Amino acid sequence: MVDATISAPASRQMARPQSSLRKTMQRKSTIAFLMALPLILMIVILVLYPAIFSIHLAMLNKSMERFVGWNNFTFLFGRQTFWMVVQQSCVFAITAVLFKAIIGFIVAHFVHNIPSKGQRKWRGMLLVPWVIPPAMSCLAWLWLFDPSYSAFNWVLALFGVGPIPWTGDANWARFSVILVNIWIGAPFFMIMYLAALKSVPDQLYEAAKIDGASWWQVIWFITLPMMRNIIAITALFSLIVTFANFDIVRVLTAGGPIDMTHVFATWSFRVGIEGGDLPLGATVSLFMVPILSVAAIFILRDITKRGSEV
């Protein structure tokens, strides 16, 4: 239908060449291209170009005058802090995503369990951590973890448990940043899993009940397989966001004590912006690419697979 209206004026183009520009401007694909042009320009100039530019940047020396090839990379491989950052980033991302997924799954089940009248209210309350800007809620956590005035330690002292150095000791600081990440991220999983739970047909549960399935069998053989797609894609999304996380570690520990809690993002900020060595900072952040692209490929595969199913 639409194509017909376009091809008709095209045949008359020969007769009036002076209006060919106008005719081109009226073609559907031209209009569409123009409508998408700001988007294309933005992606190319502010995302694609910087991404490629950072590879070039990573191969310059500190004053950015000389090309040094892979020197920045080999320099990092020789530094102990770098390997600590690699380890901490992976532990941080994997542990946090795992617990976010588990807690999100459990909470989603409880919300799904109660009468639908009250679900809205509970869902609304439980999503609050996700809504508060992370930098602001991390300030609250920082205050809760305060070395001398920690409100948690005050409660623990009532039970005779000694003061815990929440952000002072390396292992406790690692635990704290992961805990805060779980606190912020678990509600997102809860919302996604709740939506997925609601899409499982009731007949399956009824059939399982008649067959005498236990609650564990119901979850293992019905709920989990039906939710597999959402679970996978939410976890992958979260893995990307958590792995590249900056706000939480920056506000809570700023990488300390003695660089023990740095992840890639905070360390590249410390090295690149605060330390004034932009090439080295770019090199550090480039090490996020392999893991991010693996996650991205899996997400994309899932999206295109579902696209072709529909």
Add this chain to the structure above:
Amino acid sequence: MANVSAIATDLPVARPKYGSMNRDRIWALRWSYFFLVLFAIFFLLPPIYMLITSLKTSAEISAATNPWWVFNPTLDNYKELLTSNSYLTYFRNSAIVSVVVVSITMLISVPAAFALARMKFWGSATLATGVFLTYLIPETLLFIPLFKMFAIFNEWTGIALINRWWVLLILYPTLTVPFCTWIMIGYFASIPKELDEAALIDGATWMQTLTKIFIPVALPGLIAATIFAFTVSWAQFLYPLAFTTSADQLVLPVGIITSLIKGDVFNWGQIMTGALLGAAPPLIIYAFLMDYYIAGLTAGATKG
């Protein structure tokens, strides 16, 4: 369910009028509520503690009395912050940046989503995938090359972009546009084709089809995308931290962290007040438009 029913059978029958199925159900419900309350306490603890601390005087905070109770509630922290010039500057900067970024985002992403969803052109499928991939590129990967690019731009043209609040207007759309375009593609694609075909037959231009049909029909999606763009630009922390430094150029998250935390003197009453007021706009939007907020949240993975 098994352990729940075990507990239920051990107990004397409290309400004989219910059958056993119902009794299981009641216990499952009670356990659900019990754990929901526990989780709600865990999830709401920090914001509540923010509120508690914001109502305290500095003297009460440093006296180290029960931190979970306010003995002498006062609104002094709020008065002080809402009359302090620097805090109001941060708030104003944040508000201007967020509102302008939302407008820019909508102007870029809605026409682009329409073009990608309805008017196929050469490379449009690739572009749609590209938009999605862009959404997956975190800002922590881009801030250093962008910093250097802006420095080079300054050398070439003499226009300083670093340490100007409006540089955020250029940066934030890279975070908001890809996702908004992506979910708008999903919403637009779900509109029946007959609708725009009918409009085109009646002689509507593509622009008219978009503004008179697609935008009104996909309004819920548009609201969800707007909320997303607003909350992302309000909460963004890395870009303003890296690109702005002068006190009058800061936005809220960075302003609170850099100016209220002076050296080792933490004025926690004011910090918590500032953080709570800074968290208020997204929370208010969320309270009134929760369903749109959640629709936008789930749309990223379920649509498209």
